[in-house]
Amino acid sequence: EVQLVESGGGLVQPGGSLRLSCAASGFTFSSYEMNWVRQAPGKGLEWVSYISSSGSTIYYADSVKGRFTISRDNAKNSLYLQMNSLRAEDTAVYYCARDEGLLYYFDYWGQGTLVTVSS
């Protein structure tokens, strides 16, 4: 059974940093591209970042470019999102999502982790 479990969310002050993790199991993690998608409270879904299976190709949404860094450790079956210079508008539930790879749809999602940026 495919499982994605996020962790690392919490309350952080504006300008602060946080590192999210996503532990994958039930599939060959190193063969799949991965993404982070977020959802602000009461709002819709926003794609945040993409990483290829090897980690060699990375993309970011303009809203987080230069502040967030996506990475992965295929030996540990884990995906990460390092978030720096956090702003109030980064407050959201952050989901990791497996990318199907050819048609770029997200076939499995984690349960999400809440990040709250507030003083």
Added chain:
Amino acid sequence: DIQMTQSPSSLSASVGDRVTITCRASQSISSYLNWYQQKPGKAPKLLIYAASSLQSGVPSRFSGSGSGTDFTLTISSLQPEDFATYYCQQSYSTPGITFGQGTRLEIK
């Protein structure tokens, strides 16, 4: 970025009704259109990919159609568990994947 516009934003319907949700792209996206269902406090769930392909395990009352800029998600006979929020997503422009604003389906 490609803008995705869903209509309606909210919809009230009864169990057994046939429901259609529309998604329009700001430019042609061929068939790179996917649909997700999200229930309160839960992660989104993939329903339809490539405009009309049913994801494994999804009931056959869900169907998708369209290509180019106009797409529809149809639920042929609403069940109590179908009341949720539905999102379309374009995967034609990568990077730059975008979602529609969502359609909230409520019980009448």
